Amino acid sequence: MSNIKYNEREEAYELPYKIWNEELTVRFYTESEDTIMKNLSVIAKKLAKLDSSKSTVAGILIDDGFYEGSDAEALAKILKLSNVYVDMDGEDIVVCFDTGTSDGFMKGDAHIELFADIFEITGWVE
Numbered sequence: 617m618s619n620i621k622y623n624e625r626e627e628a629y630e631l632p633y634k635i636w637n638e639e640l641t642v643r644f645y646t647e648s649e650d651t652i653m654k655n656l657s658v659i660a661k662k663l664a665k666l667d668s669s670k671s672t673v674a675g676i677l678i679d680d681g682f683y684e685g686s687d688a689e690a691l692a693k694i695l696k697l698s699n700v701y702v703d704m705d706g707e708d709i710v711v712c713f714d715t716g717t718s719d720g721f722m723k724g725d726a727h728i729e730l731f732a733d734i735f736e737i738t739g740w741v742e
Contacts (some may be wrong), residue, residue, distance in 0.1 A: 620649050628701065635667045636697050644700035651704055659702055662711045664729055670695060673715060673735060677726060680737050684721040694719055699727075700742075714741045 620631050628643040629652060642663065643708075644652050674691035675739065677683040683691055699714040708731070716725030725741040 618649065618653075618654060620644075621648075633663060633700070635663065635671055635693070637702065638697060640697065640700050645701060646704040655698060655709060656705065658709055659707075659712060662702070665733065666700075666711055666713065667732055669735065673728065676728075676735055676737060677715075681738075682716070682722060682726045682737060691717070698725065716741075 620629050622628075623630050623643070624709065628645050629649055630643050631652075633640055638665055642696045644659075646652060655664050655710055660714075662699050671688055671692040674683075674695060674738055675688040678688055678691065679693075694717050696716050696717065699712075701712050703710045703712060711730040712727065714725040714727050715724050725730060727738050727741050729736050729738055
């Protein structure tokens with residue numbers, strides 16, 4: 617039996633998942649649960665990459681000027697993750713998420729996408 621649930625309000629499937637030592641709800645934007653099941657291996661690898669890349673994400677935030685500090689390891693310890701979702705459009709599977717801190721060195725959360733094996737900051741969360 618699958619733990620995948622459909623959220624009508626979000627028009628997305630949802631699955632609990634542990635990332636960055638936190639239990640989160642990951643949303644999947646796709647037409648059917650079958651699409652998720654068929655691509656589960658790829659999705660799991662992408663979510664595992666996100667889970668193991670907290671320091672990498674911190675470094676990108678610093679390098680791209682989204683965080684005013686300069687210590688990626690210190691930033692990685694305080695980053696918070698939210699709004700994690702998987703966009704499944706055709707053959708592309710993109711993991712998207714918001715991350716930020718409450719330490720005053722970021723003006724808000726940044727929106728980041730993991731496309732293929734590359735993290736890209738797409739801007740500030742509105």
